[in-house]
Amino acid sequence: MAETHFSREEIEERKKAIFDAMGKRGQRQIIKTGYDKWDPFQEPKDPIDIRKDKTKRTSQELIREFLTAIDADDYSNSYAQGALEMCLGIINDEEKIRGMFDFAQWYTKLLVKEGHDPL
Numbered sequence: 001m002a003e004t005h006f007s008r009e010e011i012e013e014r015k016k017a018i019f020d021a022m023g024k025r026g027q028r029q030i031i032k033t034g035y036d037k038w039d040p041f042q043e044p045k046d047p048i049d050i051r052k053d054k055t056k057r058t059s060q061e062l063i064r065e066f067l068t069a070i071d072a073d074d075y076s077n078s079y080a081q082g083a084l085e086m087c088l089g090i091i092n093d094e095e096k097i098r099g100m101f102d103f104a105q106w107y108t109k110l111l112v113k114e115g116h117d118p119l
Contacts, residue, residue, distance in 0.1 A: 015040055053091045063087050 006014070018040045019027060030038045051058050057065070063084050067075070089097025108118045 011041075051091060059084070059087050059091050062091075 015038075019030065019035070019038075022030075053059075053062065055062075063080075066083055066087070067080060086097055086100065088094075090101060111118045
């Protein structure tokens, strides 16, 4: 932990106070990953690292590559906005987006399996 000039008890008290002040959703995330592992005093990550996916591309790079692979006449602003939301959600590992992504993959396989053209 970054806070070294406090006693162990003071650090634990501060940690509990931070946890108790959080919303229920944030608390669930911490409990899910492990309260003992959670360090509310750690240095924040570099924003550049946060915004890159497994392929080391930024969200801007990914969305640009995706949209340039599609004919501009074939998509609207709403379509591009949806793609960007999905891109950011995947990079940030948002549960809602993971569910949407997993469903889209499952549905595509179902369509192919049953002899239909995927969307």
